[in-house]
Amino acid sequence: MKNFRYLAIMLLSILTIVSCQDNSAEEINDFNYITIDAFEKGLVVNEGTTLDTEFKVYTSKKMGADTTINLDVTTSMSSDTYSVPVSVVIPKGSNEVTIPLSLIDDASGLNRMGETMTIAINGPEDYFTGNSKVDVSISVLCPSDLAGSWTYSDGNGKTVAITQSSAGNYSVQGDNAFGSNYYYDISDACGNITITGGRLEDFGIPVSGSGTVSADKQTITLTYTVDGYFADRTMTLVKN
Secondary structure: OHHHHHHHHHHHHHHHHHHHHHHHHHHHHHOOEEEEOOOOOEEEEEOOOEEEEEEEEEEOOOOOOOEEEEEEEEEOOOHHHEEOOOEEEEOOOOOEEEEEEEEEOOOOOOOOOOEEEEEEEEOOOOOEOOOOEEEEEEEEEOOOOOOEEEEEOOOOOOEEEEEEEEOOEEEEOOOOOOOOOOOEEEEEEOOEEEEEEEHHHHHOOOEEEEEEEOOOOOEEEEEEEEOOOEEEEEEEEEEO
16 A cells, blocks of 8 residues: 555656646747847958948747847947948748848048947847847058158158058157167057057167057157156158
């Protein structure tokens, strides 16, 4: 009799477990969710051009009818520098849709120091979206061509050579303060100049500074610091 009782309890336990498993499977099958497909999140736009790309949105099930998906875009970019739809439609019988994204470096220009954009899914109703969003970083690639002969329009007014060491990186033959040609190094990122080092550092004298290149690429304006000698010295190079 005891054995029969134990057998009955075991059978009841097994049936309960199977029942729970079946319910869990049904819940998983009935679970509706929507997500953004992973795509390149670091986008580079060539200066003065438009970059066209795209990404996909997927649902866990094929739609029984045409279904609208709303997109929320968060960015500080001006509206004329990007294009992305505010909504798209997943067709009946499909579980995906392609969303176009254009980034435009036109007259208004993208920020040369970088831009960001967040694209998030909103809806449809009864679909779990969770953290379905992407954070996109956007940068502009600008051609840099500063190599050549330049003359200081201030200071000692000497003529110097700028030579290219690698893409966007240069060595300037000398400054407008010292008589000797103690070169300094610069990098050019879309017309924004950073002084990155130089010959004086070999003597334990740090150098630093920044500057800009004019729109016509004919003038470089710098502020130059040589520790222990001068700080934020203005130096203006004009192309020969």
